Amino acid sequence: MIDYNNPAVRYYQQVSDECIHYLSIDGVIFGFHQNQLNVLLLRWKGTNEWSLPGGFIKKKESVDEAAQRVMQERTGLDKLYLQQFHVFGEATRYDQEETWRKTTIPLQHIKWSERTISLGYYALVEHSKVVPSPDFLTDECRWWPLNEIPSLLFDHNHIIDVAIQSLRKQLTDQPISHLLPETFTIPELQRLHETILGYPLDARNFYKKVMASGTLERLSERRAGTPHKAPYLYRFAGTGHDAVG
Known part of the structure; x- marks a missing residue:
């Protein structure tokens, strides 16, 4: 019933x-x-x-x-x-x-x-x-x-x-910016790619490739609280932060 x-x-x-x-x-x-x-x-x-x-x-x-x-x-x-x-x-x-x-x-x-x-x-x-x-x-x-x-x-x-x-x-072809906060470091962006792809990427080649794409802008700010030299923060172009010239 x-x-x-x-x-x-x-x-x-x-x-x-x-x-x-x-x-x-x-x-x-x-x-x-x-x-x-x-x-x-x-x-x-x-x-x-x-x-x-x-x-x-x-x-x-x-x-x-x-x-x-x-x-x-x-x-x-x-x-x-x-x-x-x-x-x-x-x-x-x-x-x-x-x-x-x-x-x-x-x-x-x-x-x-x-x-x-x-x-x-x-x-x-x-x-x-x-x-x-x-x-x-x-x-x-x-x-x-x-x-x-x-x-x-x-x-x-x-x-x-x-x-x-x-x-x-x-x-x-995907706007993976949706998966990230407004600002991020290059190592964080690389780790996102590696997690999606399922295998590690060479850091130097990854940096060259993403910077050559023209989709990123480096900011004047750095990531605080890291154990090594504080890395610069980046954003995807056109999202509204002051970029370094």
């Missing part, structure tokens, strides 16, 4: 009425903090099971609008930089019965699609500006280092793998 007072049951009934069946958004939110690339994950109520943020597409909104809404609700940020990177449409993406059993949500009596196609989006955000917020299906929303992500619900580990591969391939 269906418990109509269960918030999850009411949610999925509302989704069934207001949203497009068979189609959803899955979001990989990347943030860079303490020299690590992190991903925002949700822990489902009453469990130790984690998943990516996601949601369904309302009948009167575009897929991009849906992605912005889903990501904004979890981060508290407006006008996120998003990139659609893949469509996950395999006939069998995961074991639905086993997955829903792990969530402890009694959905077996709710009429819903047997198959869902997901549009994968990744977001690049400044870690310090995010206010991680769970929804009423989850107890916790927090950052996980990319190399420590646990086994996730659904096919979300695969989605993250595809997202990072896509980010690596498009790294030179």
Whole structure:
């Protein structure tokens, strides 16, 4: 018998009425903090099971609008930089019965699609500006280092793998400034590239390459509190600090 007072049951009934069946958004939110690339994950109520943020597409909104809404609700940020990177449409993406059993949500009596196609989006955000917020299906929303992500619900580990591969391939075309504070050092920028790419870079060659790109400006300020000679701070061109001529 269906418990109509269960918030999850009411949610999925509302989704069934207001949203497009068979189609959803899955979001990989990347943030860079303490020299690590992190991903925002949700822990489902009453469990130790984690998943990516996601949601369904309302009948009167575009897929991009849906992605912005889903990501904004979890981060508290407006006008996120998003990139659609893949469509996950395999006939069998995961074991639905086993997955829903792990969530402890009694959905077996709710009429819903047997198959869902997901549009994968990744977001690049400044870690310090995010206010991680769970929804009423989850107890916790927090950052996980990319190399420590646990086994996730659904096919979300695969989605993250595809997202990072896509980010690596498009790294030179992506505004990675979204992952950094307004000012940063060259070693910090190099570490961001290394974390995304998954391998070390030669410091001298990296410096030459990024300075030759014309996208950076050196500031008059230096990074205080470092054990060695304080390095200069940089910013991406056009972001509003006094640069050194």
